[in-house]
Amino acid sequence: MEISKLANPELGLPNSTFLRSPLMTDSYQLTMCYAYWKGGIHLKKASFELFFRKCPFQGEYTIFAGLSNVLKFLNGFRFQESDVEFLKTIIPHAEPEFFDFVRSIDASLLTVTAMKEGTMCFPSEPLLRVEGPLAVAQLVETTLLNIVGYPTLVATNASRIRLAAGKDKSLLEFGLRRAQGPDGGMSASLYAVMGGFDKTSNVLAGQLYGLPLSGTHAHSFVMSFKGLDDVKNAFLKRNATASSTSSSEELVDLKKLVLEKKAQLKIDGTQEGELAAFISYASSFPDAFCALVDTYNTLKSGVLNFICVAIALVECGYPAGSVRLDSGDLAYLSKEAKKLFARYAEISGCAPLKSAKVVASNDINETTLNALNEQKHEIDIFGIGTNLVTCQSQPSLGCVYKLVSLEDFPRIKLSDEVAKTTIPGRKIGYRLFGADEKPLLDLLTQVTGDDGAHKVPKAGERVLCRHPFEESKRCFVVPSHVECLHELVWDHGKCPLKSLPSVEEIRAFVMRQLDNTRCDYLRQHCPTKYKVSLDDEFYTMMHQLLLECTPIPVLDI
The missing domain is CATH 3.20.20.70 (Aldolase class I)
Known part of the structure; x- marks a missing residue:
């Protein structure tokens, strides 16, 4: 694909050639797309959120990474005629009009709200919220999970190694020869430096990403x-x-x-x-x-x-x-x-x-x-390869991508496992800070309407914060200041960000957050659990919906 044909030439394409094709996805995304179209619901307004359920490495924090590649993927997302011809072999019985619809698909139909790359994040918080026609927002699921999951895992692993090594030590990434293939090696080098490493031995990563080299x-x-x-x-x-x-x-x-x-x-x-x-x-x-x-x-x-x-x-x-x-x-x-x-x-x-x-x-x-x-x-200096790039103690983050709203009505997925019950509705997160200027908890509030209206917690004002699933767990917080965790990063084919931060800027952002987080949240063994809460109005909506969607069993005597 030529750069001149991109929605935003300044964004370019992801370095991995695999990410330049919408066919790098699971087949069920395509079969669902056809079924949505066949059923006439493919253009319904949908909101999906990408998040994870549990922090990796038995820890209590995660570092979000991969956003720049998400934007580059969306920038070139469209089906070429060769892709359409291949789809005809997968769904040979589909009507010709369906393939006309496929030809019309690109990321100008979507909006994406996301955390800033390098943000310290926690379970159930949306890393990305993708909105647009149901069939189109569904199609990007697998690729986004792939783009976000591994980078986030590596950046988190690197940050934990940085904490264990100490600020005064130099860390060198030596993992290319041990990584899972060329794409794994290139990603590992980039996101290891984002997460806190100083240099890499990967020469191509040095050329493409401007990373400092050591050998x-x-x-x-x-x-x-x-x-x-x-x-x-x-x-x-x-x-x-x-x-x-x-x-x-x-x-x-x-x-x-x-x-x-x-x-x-x-x-x-x-x-x-x-x-x-x-x-x-x-x-x-x-x-x-x-x-x-x-x-x-x-x-x-x-x-x-x-x-x-x-x-x-x-x-x-x-x-x-x-x-x-x-x-x-x-x-x-x-x-x-x-x-x-x-x-x-x-x-x-x-x-x-x-x-x-x-x-x-x-x-x-x-x-x-x-x-x-x-x-x-x-x-003085550590060179770390295999255990960094393979994330040996936990090889997958386990991100998920779930429908949370359709036609502005919240959707919830229930499960016998509480951890797998989703938090419904479009949401935005805020980080509430205490008097010591360290984070106290993250508060999720519901977004309603096309204008993104939602309740905004304010510094100096008391807010009731509730555990999403346990009624008795609640607290009042009067934050010293409040930071919004999400911003619009893709708006119908355009990236509203003035510029994407450099690797050095993201690394510095990660280090500032680690420095400003209580040690008990960061320790390797038995870390304190960080609170992710809902405001009272959001909590009430969620539990009303939960009751409405839960079948009432009939017990036979």
């Missing part, structure tokens, strides 16, 4: 060198910032200098091929030297070889660099590595060595980070 080397690089004779062209220009009387244009033989430092420090018995690899890598990347030190023996060879190279780099005016631990007892090894840095910094008089960083990888997850914290590790 070092693998064990194969170290194993490629047998001895010092394998080091070729390890010459380095002195950095202009070096405290040396020599010219900054002077070339230094890094191998020779490293061996001099090694002899002065009386470091013996290290693996020679490993040292050769470090010298070669440092001469290639003197400003960002990071040595993978566990190929042979972490403390007796890898770290000591790194120290020799790091001291030589500092003498040439470059940073000392960092070591990467990829196996073993990470807490113990990080502490021992820092001890060696401090010891040889004193022996050599190379003060910057004491500040060399420790990077750790090796299947790290949120639980591992909490355990490392208890062991008082001294790791």
